[in-house]
Amino acid sequence: MTSRVRILVPAGALGLGWDAAALELGVSRRPDLIAIDGGSTDSGPAYLGQGVSKYSRAQVKGDWAVLLDAARRADCPLVIGTAGTCGAASSVDWLVAITRDILAETGRHAKLAVLYSDRDPAEVAARWDRVTPLPGAPEADEDDARACTNLVALAGAEQVQAALATGADIVICGRTTDTAILAALPLAVGCDAGGAWHGAKVGECGAYCCTHPDTGVIEIDFDEGGFTLTPLAETSRATAQTVAAHLLYENADPIRLHEPGGHLDVSAANYREMGEKSVRVEGSTWVPGPYTVKLEGARQAGHGILSLVILRDPRYVAGIADWCASLEARARARIEAQMGAVAYDLRLRRIGVDAALGALEPGRAQPNEVGVMAQVIASDEPTAREVAKLINPLLLHHPLTADEPMPTFAFPFSPPETDMGPRFEFVLHHVLALDDPMDGFRLEVLDV
Amino acid sequence: MSSLGDIARLRSKNAGPFWITVDIFCDADTYAPVASIETEVFAACLGVRDVKRFDLPDLSVVKLSLPRPQVQGSAADRDMHGAALAQVLAGLDVGG
Numbered sequence: 408m409t410s411r412v413r414i415l416v417p418a419g420a421l422g423l424g425w426d427a428a429a430l431e432l433g434v435s436r437r438p439d440l441i442a443i444d445g446g447s448t449d450s451g452p453a454y455l456g457q458g459v460s461k462y463s464r465a466q467v468k469g470d471w472a473v474l475l476d477a478a479r480r481a482d483c484p485l486v487i488g489t490a491g492t493c494g495a496a497s498s499v500d501w502l503v504a505i506t507r508d509i510l511a512e513t514g515r516h517a518k519l520a521v522l523y524s525d526r527d528p529a530e531v532a533a534r535w536d537r538v539t540p541l542p543g544a545p546e547a548d549e550d551d552a553r554a555c556t557n558l559v560a561l562a563g564a565e566q567v568q569a570a571l572a573t574g575a576d577i578v579i580c581g582r583t584t585d586t587a588i589l590a591a592l593p594l595a596v597g598c599d600a601g602g603a604w605h606g607a608k609v610g611e612c613g614a615y616c617c618t619h620p621d622t623g624v625i626e627i628d629f630d631e632g633g634f635t636l637t638p639l640a641e642t643s644r645a646t647a648q649t650v651a652a653h654l655l656y657e658n659a660d661p662i663r664l665h666e667p668g669g670h671l672d673v674s675a676a677n678y679r680e681m682g683e684k685s686v687r688v689e690g691s692t693w694v695p696g697p698y699t700v701k702l703e704g705a706r707q708a709g710h711g712i713l714s715l716v717i718l719r720d721p722r723y724v725a726g727i728a729d730w731c732a733s734l735e736a737r738a739r740a741r742i743e744a745q746m747g748a749v750a751y752d753l754r755l756r757r758i759g760v761d762a763a764l765g766a767l768e769p770g771r772a773q774p775n776e777v778g779v780m781a782q783v784i785a786s787d788e789p790t791a792r793e794v795a796k797l798i799n800p801l802l803l804h805h806p807l808t809a810d811e812p813m814p815t816f817a818f819p820f821s822p823p824e825t826d827m828g829p830r831f832e833f834v835l836h837h838v839l840a841l842d843d844p845m846d847g848f849r850l851e852v853l854d855v
Numbered sequence: 856m857s858s859l860g861d862i863a864r865l866r867s868k869n870a871g872p873f874w875i876t877v878d879i880f881c882d883a884d885t886y887a888p889v890a891s892i893e894t895e896v897f898a899a900c901l902g903v904r905d906v907k908r909f910d911l912p913d914l915s916v917v918k919l920s921l922p923r924p925q926v927q928g929s930a931a932d933r934d935m936h937g938a939a940l941a942q943v944l945a946g947l948d949v950g951g
Contacts, residue, residue, distance in 0.1 A: 450935065451935045452927070542922070652880075655911075655914075656878075657870050658870055659870040659876050659907065660909075756933065763933050763938075764939055764942070768943070769900075769945075769946050784930050830930070832926065833873070833929075836873045
């Protein structure tokens with residue numbers, strides 16, 4: 408028996424949209440599965456910290472309704488990984504509720520499998536002897552794990568396979584690796600393991616691995632020798648270069664990719680262009696290893712208040728480094744005088760000068776104006792706001808020299824202080840060793 | 856005299872919250888002079904002592920990866936997606 412699987416990937420993430428004609432073409436080509444990613448850590452710790460989605464509900468609902476309909480017409484299952492940006496239980500339940508709404512509004516029924524990936528922080532802390540830091544991990548111990556507001560383990564192919572094996576029409580997964588939702592089915596039916604993981608890695612961002620990346624839709628044919636990738640929009644082409652180069656994207660190591668239970672090695676991969684727009688890849692290898700799952704956790708790290716002021720006077724723009732330094736010294740003295748030994752974090756970012764790069768900024772050009780963004784983080788909102796208010800008169804009137812007439816600078820808002828809300832930070836870059844891949848993952852099946 | 860930013864496309868991006876990666880996309884003609892730049896020179900521009908380096912002649916790409924100097928989203932972080940870092944390399948002299 409030959410093993411073949413065709414997977415349709417509509418886009419790099421749910422909420423980014425796709426080329427509608429290409430999606431229709433994909434449906435007509437009878438895929439075995441439609442798979443899409445729902446999240447990433449890329450937009451920062453606040454989503455995992457709060458367990459919420461980055462994308463608008465209306466956009467997600469609209470796009471998800473199109474995919475539910477596409478999967479029904481293609482008569483194949485639909486799977487999403489890392490639902491609701493972070494894949495925590497609350498964001499998974501958010502997408503389940505959206506799915507219920509869509510099914511109710513369209514008068515349809517479906518069997519749902521829901522894979523939860525989150526873990527009780529206290530339980531992870533109790534098993535800390537099974538947790539190992541990855542290269543570049545922050546210092547962290549049991550107490551740091553316990554302090555997480557959300558802690559998830561990245562599911563691999565095995566957990567997604569268990570969800571698909573329920574026979575569900577729709578599979579909604581919590582946090583998974585980006586590749587797991589694509590690799591699961593080809594691995595389950597005996598396709599080449601190196602090809603399954605490599606095709607999954609290249610395809611997880613949809614048409615990002617092709618020309619015209621914003622068209623989104625690609626199709627991947629997995630088999631016993633490797634995989635063939637084809638973008639479905641009329642304008643989009645895969646080339647040996649675009650496909651090979653996608654392993655660079657958001658990857659620290661473009662040759663070896665770690666997954667639960669081993670790693671992919673693409674050093675011997677061979678890329679061959681086929682027909683007008685497809686690429687065939689063979690020769691990647693899968694190297695089995697210990698079964699570990701990566702952990703992600705975020706916790707609250709105080710509360711932030713932001714003020715923004717704009718300096719337009721060329722003398723002040725030229726002297727911005729001195730202005731910020733003397734302002735900060737006066738501010739810190741004033742805060743200590745009024746509030747005592749209060750803990751706070753104050754940073755003045757000079758927009759137009761070096762706000763993005765700081766000391767690494769090589770540019771020296773003088774801009775027309777400089778925005779000074781004063782970022783205050785303290786343990787709670789009232790403290791952060793009080794500190795920000797103490798800085799306010801200086802942001803408005805601080806002179807470069809003591810003997811000049813009092814200057815005034817441009818505030819774009821009143822009040823100038825903006826509430827940034829609770830701040831969050833990533834805590835873990837660790838792996839947890841498991842005896843059984845399903846250990847700690849929870850699978851629920853619902854008839855909706 | 857050309858600078859790296861003139862002859863190559865520079866991209867930086869997070870590789871997870873704790874790593875950042877810089878891709879230098881050259882073409883067949885410009886790859887050799889870029890690949891001849893020493894790792895310590897790249898590292899100094901990036902403000903670190905060492906970087907993980909991958910020379911990929913088939914793609915005409917030099918890739919540099921490093922632990923994020925500021926963890927993504929921490930109070931000290933200035934750039935949530937690591938988008939700007941590649942520009943610190945733009946002014947590197949590549950001769951010619």
